[in-house]
Amino acid sequence: MTDNSSAPRVSSTKRLEPLRHVDAGVLDIAYFEAGPADGPAVMLMHGFPFDIHSYVDVAPMLAAQGCRVIVPYLRGYGPTAFRDKATPRSGEQAAVGADLIALMDALGIKRAVVAGYDWGGRAASIGAALWPERCIGLVCTNGYMIQDIAHAMVPARPDHEVALWYQYYFQLERGRAGLAANRRGIARILWSQWSPSWAFDDACFERTAIAFDNPDYVDVVIHSYRHRFGLADGDPQYAEVQRRLAALPVITVPTISLDGADDGVTPARDGSASAAKYTARRAHRVIPGAGHNLPQEAPEAFAAAVMELVKG
Template structure:
């Protein structure tokens, strides 16, 4: 499959969400969540596998990406983790999906982890790249190792107004550089990148991205509408649902870690796997491995 088209639209919470859907309408629901700076096409080879297996597959554009738009110009353009989780929950409500397998990486994995942790009755299973992906904002300003600090250069860049201006001016250039740095063994071509890069032309992209990378360090306030959710996330709630977690052996953002590193974040059944020759965009780099992990968790939805 070359593209996830045509798109559907639905009003959900504060957003008019653009999303791709495939598979039978009565199939067991799976929501696939993309990250930064990527888009729904991270799942271009995952979605058909799941749809062919009888799943109802939903792949939404996150706030600030692609065709997704805010319903009200006055809504803060927040990219904080609570907002991403609330958006996912609102989408499930709008689509009348009571329970689903949630799968994602980067920002999308964070949204899936938030829902799995705070609303476990809505999550039949979780596939999370980089394991426990809920931010501990209280420790956001604690220095890391020099090697890990180096990996986060783009986040510190976005803390400055120079970084905001740079992202606004060079969003494609920055995104392409991050793709290369984060997935050094993935030889993507120009067409693959441009297919996703169009999503960064969203008018809210820069504002949402900048707020996200400042909020996670406690540098800017969040949207008051999500303050209660952020308070719950500050307790670092454990994920109790059946989970499969991954790290890529060649991830340029986070080094692969043993299961024990995030063990406290998972109190339910969990299988942790390190995937060789895979960087940060696992669904696009190893789509069948990712898809088969989702299918491991696709079980009849509880009554």
């Protein structure tokens, strides 16, 4: 772990606003948009426990280079809301992947570079794997992100298991109650553990933490972490998508995968372990000085990867 006690504190009051809203599938999605409406589209998807401000620097960089940039709040975060109170508050991978395509449909976007990390990287990877005709290319972190739920109970190395404590905690009703009572406290611990060289301050954290006040946040998060271990049923409307994902499909679009060298939850790798899952041009890069929240910690590197795919 890197000692960041003497690093300059990362603070910003800059916000991605104003927000727009659109009905997209089961959600009313709140999103930020920048850049020319006729520019090449880029979908930037955030992770857990973060929000759209992971892209507070990346989005304007891409917009300045002529891209139409869309940064949505995922289900359960910020002002994004379920349109029907009866819809299951699922956080399963099939749901977040389907949400990405539903948003593109609602905005009339035929093709885009899809990019993300953590949950957002999984959504982007699912879009690229199952709907390749909609994807110009993929930028994602931590390699092949589609979950192998059938083998989810196979243990990892003990040192890797330790970093996943929150996932095991969320399997318990005590964990659900803990998340409900301590949304900010848990998130702040995870930020510090996952990005040990990122010296964010209170203002930087609180700008994002407001997104956890969404009334569906706890249900979506808990379902996500229980479903990925095969310990919660999925929403039936995504059963066919999940069936296709269970086959661990290859990704056939150009891809740039990124790892933060200081990632405290998913250790950086050389990309070789997942190479067979990419059948088009693929590059893998390890970004020094960055942890898990890579687009906010290393915006230039993330934006450069997106633009490389935009330009072909």
